[in-house]
Amino acid sequence: MTFKTLDDLDAGQRVLVRLDLNSPVEDGEVQDNRRFDRHATTVQELADRGDRVVLMAHQGRPGGDDFVSLEQHADILAGHIGMDVKFVADTYGDEAIEAIRGLEAGEVLLLENTRMLDEELPEEDPEVKAETEFVQTLSQEFDAYVNDAYSAAHRKHASLVGFPLVLPSYAGRVMESEYEANSSIATQEFEGDVTMVVGGTKATDVIGVMNALDEKVDQFLLGGIAGELFLRAAGHEVGYDVGGMDLFDDQWEANEDLIRSILDEKGDQIVLATDLAYEDDNDERAEVPVANITEKDTGYLDVGSDTVATYTPYIHDSEAVFVKGALGLFEDERFAVGTVGVLEAIAETDCFSVVGGGDTSRAIEMYGMSEDDFSHVSIAGGAYIRAMTGESLPAVELLQSN
Numbered sequence: 001m002t003f004k005t006l007d008d009l010d011a012g013q014r015v016l017v018r019l020d021l022n023s024p025v026e027d028g029e030v031q032d033n034r035r036f037d038r039h040a041t042t043v044q045e046l047a048d049r050g051d052r053v054v055l056m057a058h059q060g061r062p063g064g065d066d067f068v069s070l071e072q073h074a075d076i077l078a079g080h081i082g083m084d085v086k087f088v089a090d091t092y093g094d095e096a097i098e099a100i101r102g103l104e105a106g107e108v109l110l111l112e113n114t115r116m117l118d119e120e121l122p123e124e125d126p127e128v129k130a131e132t133e134f135v136q137t138l139s140q141e142f143d144a145y146v147n148d149a150y151s152a153a154h155r156k157h158a159s160l161v162g163f164p165l166v167l168p169s170y171a172g173r174v175m176e177s178e179y180e181a182n183s184s185i186a187t188q189e190f191e192g193d194v195t196m197v198v199g200g201t202k203a204t205d206v207i208g209v210m211n212a213l214d215e216k217v218d219q220f221l222l223g224g225i226a227g228e229l230f231l232r233a234a235g236h237e238v239g240y241d242v243g244g245m246d247l248f249d250d251q252w253e254a255n256e257d258l259i260r261s262i263l264d265e266k267g268d269q270i271v272l273a274t275d276l277a278y279e280d281d282n283d284e285r286a287e288v289p290v291a292n293i294t295e296k297d298t299g300y301l302d303v304g305s306d307t308v309a310t311y312t313p314y315i316h317d318s319e320a321v322f323v324k325g326a327l328g329l330f331e332d333e334r335f336a337v338g339t340v341g342v343l344e345a346i347a348e349t350d351c352f353s354v355v356g357g358g359d360t361s362r363a364i365e366m367y368g369m370s371e372d373d374f375s376h377v378s379i380a381g382g383a384y385i386r387a388m389t390g391e392s393l394p395a396v397e398l399l400q401s402n
């Protein structure tokens with residue numbers, strides 16, 4: 001089923017646009033990444049047509065270190081569009097409404113992080129979200145809603161599912177291209193082996209999907225947080241929050257039963273790390289075989305070199321490889337071995353490959369690889385693997401029924 005696009009939207013209107021500018025934040029600084037570059041196309045097109053363009057986006061999750069204002073995002077986006085992007089530290093209050101009404105044709109304004117509003121979260125039905133004060137108040141100011149945030153379309157948050165029920169709604173250019181690429185993956189058949197590399201920090205997102213993809217994927221190569229949680233289930237002393245971390249224990253509680261059942265029933269499809277890397281007393285990378293780990297006192301930041309050597313032949317022998325999430329903290333060069341090793345192994349072959357995730361795809365430029373070495377580099381992570389199961393994404397579904 002298709003949706004209306006910018007081709008169907010008359011120019012010169014007041015347009016509310018949902019982007020996904022969710023980005024890595026290092027020491028309080030928002031890091032530029034593909035999401036800005038891709039969304040710039042949609043924003044520029046609307047501004048060039050003389051629309052009044054108001055942007056909504058989220059950043060991080062409440063309580064996290066990356067839960068920050070969107071002020072820096074406005075400057076980064078402006079650099080990609082080559083024009084001013086105004087910012088207002090408000091979403092639908094008086095200050096925001098005044099800034100929206102003050103916009104001239106062709107001007108762009110970014111509103112504050114939608115997740116700073118109680119009504120944005122939690123996930124609820126579109127009908128409930130459409131009734132929120134946020135959606136009801138803000139929608140009065142606009143003629144149309146454009147959703148460009150494919151990578152957040154698996155979330156039933158107000159800015160994603162509320163507005164399509166109250167405003168004429170359209171897909172932005174990124175929504176269009178990501179939808180097309182990712183939906184076609186869902187229906188593609190491969191004769192040879194299909195491998196999925198699973199890592200990153202959002203283990204909860206990927207574990208349920210792994211379970212749903214077991215017929216499509218021959219083997220899952222694990223790293224990152226999900227990888228350690230599977231090792232924990234297999235009886236190793238890893239995958240615990242140590243030294244103030246907040247990555248493992250909550251996700252373990254939420255997924256323990258599922259992880260154990262996947263290991264029990266589909267264990268032969270799961271390939272786990274044989275060694276892990278950590279920072280030693282001299283601040284250097286050190287590696288240890290998983291079998292030698294006897295104390296749960298160390299935070300592991302990457303899979304080890306032996307694991308990369310184990311994973312590489314699986315990749316070389318595959319007809320298709322899908323990556324969701326980094327195998328380690330690749331932003332730190334010492335812990336990039338797993339992620340870069342796997343991406344280089346994919347780049348060496350001519351298999352069909354998709355690399356997904358706003359964070360993970362950054363490793364491609366950071367370590368001198370080229371986007372051309374992969375069939376598709378998606379700015380979506382959780383949404384793209386959800387789409388692989390053939391399941392529809394709530395925010396996309398609403399655009400289609402609009």
Ligand SMILES: Nc1ncnc2c1ncn2[C@@H]1O[C@H](COP(=O)(O)OP(=O)(O)O)[C@@H](O)[C@H]1O
Nearest residue numbers: 200201202224301325328329357358359360381
């Ligand atoms: N062992 C680890 N410890 C800490 N962070 C990790 C680890 N493994 C992976 N990461 C981090 O995971 C992030 C990617 O996570 P996630 O957001 O789930 O994936 P994506 O953005 O690709 O969808 C990377 O920025 C990387 O630093």
Ligand SMILES: O=C(OP(=O)(O)O)[C@H](O)COP(=O)(O)O
Nearest residue numbers: 020022151152357358380381382
């Ligand atoms: O970055 C995102 O997802 P991703 O890490 O799966 O690519 C989206 O912005 C969704 O963010 P969320 O997982 O905090 O809801």
